[in-house]
Amino acid sequence: MNTASPAIDLATAKTLGLNEEEFNKIHDILGREPNYNELAMYSAMWSEHCSYKNSIIWLKTLPKDGPHMLVKAGEENAGLVDIGEGLACAFKIESHNHPSALEPYQGAATGVGGINRDIFTMGARPIAQLNSLRFGNPNLDRTKWLVKGVVKGIGDYGNAFGVPTVGGEVYFDDCYNQNPLVNAFSAGIMEVGKMISATSKGPGNPVYIVGSATGKDGIHGASFASKDLSEDSANDIPAVQVGDPFQEKLLLEATLELATTGHIVGMQDMGAAGIICSTAEMSAAGKCGMTIHLDRVPLRQDKMEPWEILLSESQERMLVVIEKGKEEAVKAIFDKWDLNCAHIGEVTEGEQLEFLWHGDKIAEAPAESLVLGGGAPVYYREYRKAAYYEELQTFDINDVEEPKDLKKVGEFMMGLPNLASRKMIYEQYDSMVGTVNMSTNNPTDAAVVNIKDTDRALAMTVDCNSRYVFADPEVGTMIAVSEAARNIVCSGGVPSAVTNCLNFGNPYNKEVYWQFVSAIKGMSAACEMFKTPVTGGNVSFYNQTVLKDKTEPVFPTPTIGMIGIIEDKKHITTIPYKEKGDLIFLVGQVREDINSSQYLVHYHGVEKSPVPSFSLEAENALQEQLKMTIRAGLIQSAHDVSEGGLFTCLMEKAMPSNLGFDITTPAEIRRDAYLFGEGQTRVVVTVKQDNEANFIDNMMLNGVAFDLLGHVTKGNIRIDDEDWGHVDTYKDIHENALGKLIDGE
Numbered sequence: 001m002n003t004a005s006p007a008i009d010l011a012t013a014k015t016l017g018l019n020e021e022e023f024n025k026i027h028d029i030l031g032r033e034p035n036y037n038e039l040a041m042y043s044a045m046w047s048e049h050c051s052y053k054n055s056i057i058w059l060k061t062l063p064k065d066g067p068h069m070l071v072k073a074g075e076e077n078a079g080l081v082d083i084g085e086g087l088a089c090a091f092k093i094e095s096h097n098h099p100s101a102l103e104p105y106q107g108a109a110t111g112v113g114g115i116n117r118d119i120f121t122m123g124a125r126p127i128a129q130l131n132s133l134r135f136g137n138p139n140l141d142r143t144k145w146l147v148k149g150v151v152k153g154i155g156d157y158g159n160a161f162g163v164p165t166v167g168g169e170v171y172f173d174d175c176y177n178q179n180p181l182v183n184a185f186s187a188g189i190m191e192v193g194k195m196i197s198a199t200s201k202g203p204g205n206p207v208y209i210v211g212s213a214t215g216k217d218g219i220h221g222a223s224f225a226s227k228d229l230s231e232d233s234a235n236d237i238p239a240v241q242v243g244d245p246f247q248e249k250l251l252l253e254a255t256l257e258l259a260t261t262g263h264i265v266g267m268q269d270m271g272a273a274g275i276i277c278s279t280a281e282m283s284a285a286g287k288c289g290m291t292i293h294l295d296r297v298p299l300r301q302d303k304m305e306p307w308e309i310l311l312s313e314s315q316e317r318m319l320v321v322i323e324k325g326k327e328e329a330v331k332a333i334f335d336k337w338d339l340n341c342a343h344i345g346e347v348t349e350g351e352q353l354e355f356l357w358h359g360d361k362i363a364e365a366p367a368e369s370l371v372l373g374g375g376a377p378v379y380y381r382e383y384r385k386a387a388y389y390e391e392l393q394t395f396d397i398n399d400v401e402e403p404k405d406l407k408k409v410g411e412f413m414m415g416l417p418n419l420a421s422r423k424m425i426y427e428q429y430d431s432m433v434g435t436v437n438m439s440t441n442n443p444t445d446a447a448v449v450n451i452k453d454t455d456r457a458l459a460m461t462v463d464c465n466s467r468y469v470f471a472d473p474e475v476g477t478m479i480a481v482s483e484a485a486r487n488i489v490c491s492g493g494v495p496s497a498v499t500n501c502l503n504f505g506n507p508y509n510k511e512v513y514w515q516f517v518s519a520i521k522g523m524s525a526a527c528e529m530f531k532t533p534v535t536g537g538n539v540s541f542y543n544q545t546v547l548k549d550k551t552e553p554v555f556p557t558p559t560i561g562m563i564g565i566i567e568d569k570k571h572i573t574t575i576p577y578k579e580k581g582d583l584i585f586l587v588g589q590v591r592e593d594i595n596s597s598q599y600l601v602h603y604h605g606v607e608k609s610p611v612p613s614f615s616l617e618a619e620n621a622l623q624e625q626l627k628m629t630i631r632a633g634l635i636q637s638a639h640d641v642s643e644g645g646l647f648t649c650l651m652e653k654a655m656p657s658n659l660g661f662d663i664t665t666p667a668e669i670r671r672d673a674y675l676f677g678e679g680q681t682r683v684v685v686t687v688k689q690d691n692e693a694n695f696i697d698n699m700m701l702n703g704v705a706f707d708l709l710g711h712v713t714k715g716n717i718r719i720d721d722e723d724w725g726h727v728d729t730y731k732d733i734h735e736n737a738l739g740k741l742i743d744g745e
Contacts, residue, residue, distance in 0.1 A: 008036055016043035022377055029369045037355070037363035040307040041370065044273040045280060048541050051376035054507040055539045058520045066533035068496050068565075070192065074373065077118040077198050077269060079535020081497045083565050085454050088195070090124035091187035093132075093462065093501045093561035095540040100182040104149025109157035110243040110315050111184040116163060117269035120252050121318060123196040123259045124188030127436050128449045129158055131168040131184050132462040132501070132559045136177030138417045138741050143172070146180050147425075147742050154184075155428040160245035161252075165429035166437045167447035169462055172417045175554045178545035183501040183538075185462055185561045189451065196259055198268040200282040200290065200321045200347050205265055207290055207345040209275070210334055211251045212316040213300035217242045219311050247316040247339075254337040255318065261333075263326040265347075270317040276310045276370070278319035279353055283367035284374050289352040292345035294362075306357045321347060383513035388608075392471055395609040397594055402672045407724050409603060410647055413676060414730045415737035416602055419644045424739035442574045443656055445487035445640055448566065457572065459493035459564040465643065466555035471596045472611035473515040477522035477558050479611070479680055482619045483642060484562035485530045489623045490638040490683060492571035492630055493564030495530050498523075500537035500560055505544040505553025515556040523558060529620050532562060571630055576656040577686055578636040582712040584661055585695070586646070588622055588682035589705045592673045598644050599676035614680040622681050625704040634687065634695045641682040647675040649684050654717070655731045662718040663710035675719070686712060 013023040016039060026034050026042050034042070048054060064072045070088055071080035078092035096111030112129065119126045131154055136143045158165050163186070200207075258264060266286065268278045275297070279290050294309045304312075322330050327343065334341035348354070353370075355363040369375030403409050413419055431440050436450045446461040463484040469476030485495040500523065505512040527534055544553035566572060594600045595609045629635055641649045650661050665674045687695045699706050710718075717724035 008034070008039060013039055016040065017047060018043055022046060025377070029375060030365065035363065037307045037310065038365055040311055041276045041363060041365060044276060044311050045370040046376050050273050050277060051372050052539055053377045054379050054381055054541065055516065056372065056378055057380060058517055059539070061520060062524055062534040063527050064533050066497055066531055069533055069535070071195070071535070073534055073536040076195070077121050079497060079499055080122065080195060081535070081563070082192060083451070083458065084456055084567065086192050087451065088190055088192045089187055089458060089563060090119050090122045090190060091185070091499055091561065091563055092118050092536060093183055093185040093499045093559065094538040095501050095503060096182045096184065097180065097503065097540055097543055100150055101179055104146045105153040106242055108150040108153030108182050111182055112154055112157045113243045113245065113248050113315050114269065114271050115184040115186040116161065116248065117271070117318065119186045119188035120255055121196065121198065121267050121269045122190070123194050123256070124190035125256060126163045126186050126188040128166045128447065128460065129163050129184065129186045130166060130447060130460060130462050130561070131182070132464065133168065133170045134176045134181035134466065134554070134557060135172050136180070137174050138172045140177060143177065144742050144744070150180065150182055151425050151428055157243055157245045159430040159433070161249050162433050164431050164433045164437050166431055166439065166449060167461065170422055170425060171466065173467070173555060175552065178547070178552070179543050179554050181503050181543065181554065181557055183462070183503070183559045185499070187458065187460055187563060194259070196264055196267050198282055199266040199285040200288055201286040202265055202324070203288065203347050203349045205321050205324050205347045206327055206343050207292065207347065208320045208322065208330065208341055209297055209344050210254070210318050210320055210341050211339055212244065212247050212314055213298040213340060214309055214312050214314045214317065215300045216304065216308060216312060217314055219308055219313065243315045250337045250339055251316050251318065254334055254339055258330060258333050261329065263322050263330055265321040265323060267318055267320045270319055272313060274310065274312045274314070275319070280367045280370040282319060282321065283351065283353060284371045287351060289348040289350045289354070289367060290345050291348055291354045291356065293356045295358050296342055296344045298340045298342050306355065306362050310355065381507055381513045382510050383517055384510045385514055386511040392608050392610050395595065397592065397673065400594065400600065400604055400606065402670055406671060406675065409599070409672065409676065410724060411730065411733060412603060413599065413644055413648060414651060414733045416598055417738055417741060418598055419648055420737040421735045422738065423735055424742060443576065444572065444574050445490040445638070446493065446564065448491055448572055455568050457566040457569050459488040459491045459566055460562065461487045462559055462561045463487065464557055464559045466557040467596050467601070468611050469519060469558060470555040471609065473518035473556055474522035475611045475614055477519040478526040478616055479614055480558060480560045481523055481526035481530065481532070482616070482680065483640065484560045485532065486619070486623060486640045486683070488562060488564030489626050490573060490640050491566070492573040493566045494627065495532045495562060495564045498527055498532045498534045498560055498562050500534060500558060502537065502539045503543050503554065503557040503559065504541055507541045509553070512553055519556060519558045526616060529616050573630050573635065573638045575639045575653055576637060577653050577659040577712045578657070580659060580712055580714050582636055582686040582688055583692055584663060584709040584711060585685050585687060585706050586682060586709050587626070587685055587704060587706045589618065590666070590669060590674065590682070591679045592669045593679040594673050594677040597676060597678040599672065612678045612680055619681045621702055622683065622704050625699065625702045626683060629695070629698050632698055634691050634698055636686040636688060638683055638685045641684060643678065645676040645678050646684070651730055651734070653684065654727045655734060658715055658727055660713040660715045660717045660727045661710060662713050665720055
């Protein structure tokens, strides 16, 4: 082998993020000292971002079997579930947190591009995308800069690519001041049995790199994502990729056209760690090797070193293995779409990867040794319950004085950044391109996407209340899964499967790792209860900032992406009130509970309290009852009670239709807790007066608690015979508060 890249020592390995144990393991695998190219390969592939070395032992405990599963977690680029009528849905969520913290526009844009490539490399056409965003204090200039950059990046890329953004969530908290979270979700549709696998096989089959030319953007991006953000992180800006949505649109169409030919053996998106990741993972999956000529890779920058070409994370690129003899047909397709299509190597016998540079071998390694599930390290980290946990349990609602003027509290709540309308954000997204979004003009708890030429629709959502997870990681994650399922059920769907994006601090911190382990346990319990297996996703550690020796982890944020199937579009159930006089019912048990609520934190300034009251069994019973009631055609609308409590839920039902409500609160529960508390497992539904008896009969079947609150009005808000004004007053506050704050008005 050419030794132009000389053997190196442990000190160099440590600069690449490898520890002594890992350096010695590489030596044992190769049977010699690695050269720099090889060490760079292992550094990227064994980074936390690619190897999941600190999380895989717990990820394996998540439930993976379900009634609709076609591909299990870890088997392909994304999860795949059967949605009926010969169709399947590929879906996945991933993070782009660190890049977005440094360069919010490109960081967010390339996150959208990458998650969509994961979908169409499987042969599915992306039809919808969502996002889950976390930012710091919205009064800070840095937060405003991040919000504007991230939102514009998502909007510009998604709009140009031509896939609608149909929903999502945005939260603000001081813990995200330096380290925002940008989680992108995409879903696509394909015919069952037409999946393209991310594997390689067939010695002699040609290997192609297709799409954009390779540059120096994104080099060591996987390693950058596997360490803390600090004051020196600005030096890592070259690790942020640059996206081109128009190139990605061409790549999508070329890829799907190629898929119809039957010439593809395997294909994988070139994301984290670039060429080395795609070649290693595809070869390991197919139990074969590859010989790759790096000097044949199309470049857009001069004088790139071989290791830079190996590790570049330039966007809009894929690795494709095709059947030998089909080269001209494949090239013709990519020529038609004006895309690079370079033959850079061949599949080989054995499991060895060989990389050549102008005929000289400059690196080699067994493919299996590089990848997750193969030779990549697996660590068992110690953990201990966080010291703060016991302190939260000392909270007593009786120590909080109930305000005398709850109407003023209601107006205050409508303007909170975490409750106010996201209009200034979602108006920058094209939600209607492709004409599949069924929720734009008549909102639903989960986004509802039409499956054309069928009676079916998909419901999809992303959910996580990270403050709940901080208060109790296990129960808080159960609530995240439950709220996702509840949103789908309230929209008329049946929950099907989950993808997750697990955002945590440093795994070497025992209390952070306790949060992670507890979250996995809570997710497992909830997913088993709702029969929603985990199809895969993403782990993002090191979401914390080190400033002047002070380490500040973000709230543990296990974002849940869930899809559900609406088997008949007539079951679609929307949020808004429908008619004056309709009866308003609260379904679910009410408790005197303001724990971890937006009301407690932002009105009273109390940061420390337990997770809200919750029972997984009661949640399941509620959802089963709602499915039955919706299918019986007995309700007009449905909306779950979540952040902001019952009052916010009632107002969110009122504002789209400009109809109001007249309700009575129970005397035995504090009015502020009843109106603004966030006790879980509750849904507000409306019922036509003529259907009241049938609704009550149906509700009595499963023993789920319910209570008549009042009725829908023409536009006035009345609570306990007190006039709270007109819906327009609250709507004006709600729609404009966030825009004024971010734009500095």
